[in-house]
Amino acid sequence: MRFADLTVDLAARQVYRGTRLVDLTAREFDLLTLFMHHPGQVLTRDIIYQNVWGFDFDGESNLVEVYVRYLRQKLEAGGEPRLVQTVRGVGYVLRQG
Numbered sequence: 772m773r774f775a776d777l778t779v780d781l782a783a784r785q786v787y788r789g790t791r792l793v794d795l796t797a798r799e800f801d802l803l804t805l806f807m808h809h810p811g812q813v814l815t816r817d818i819i820y821q822n823v824w825g826f827d828f829d830g831e832s833n834l835v836e837v838y839v840r841y842l843r844q845k846l847e848a849g850g851e852p853r854l855v856q857t858v859r860g861v862g863y864v865l866r867q868g
Contacts, residue, residue: 772804772807774810774865775867776789776851777807777846777854779803779804779807781804786800786803786846788846789849793845793846795842795845798824798838799842799845801822801823802819802838803842803846805822805823806855806865807865810866813858813861813862813863813864814862815862816835816862818862819862820835835863842855852867854867
């Protein structure tokens with residue numbers, strides 16, 4: 772799967788940002804592949820919880836925010852532009868600029 776300079780090899784469970792290998796945990800990889808399957812589509816916290824963790828959002832957990840932050844830190848470690856964007860009050864979306 773490809774989006775911008777991001778490449779995800781589902782079979783090998785490897786992620787590249789350009790030529791840089793990005794080391795992700797299993798949960799971070801699952802979160803990224805959810806975004807990669809829905810580029811440009813805003814994903815609510817409920818959708819993310821159900822698809823990545825397999826349970827309903829309880830309204831008080833910041834688990835999604837924490838994992839999005841981890842994912843961003845790793846994807847942007849080489850100074851690359853942000854791809855996982857926040858849509859205030861709604862959720863997150865994979866898009867350029």
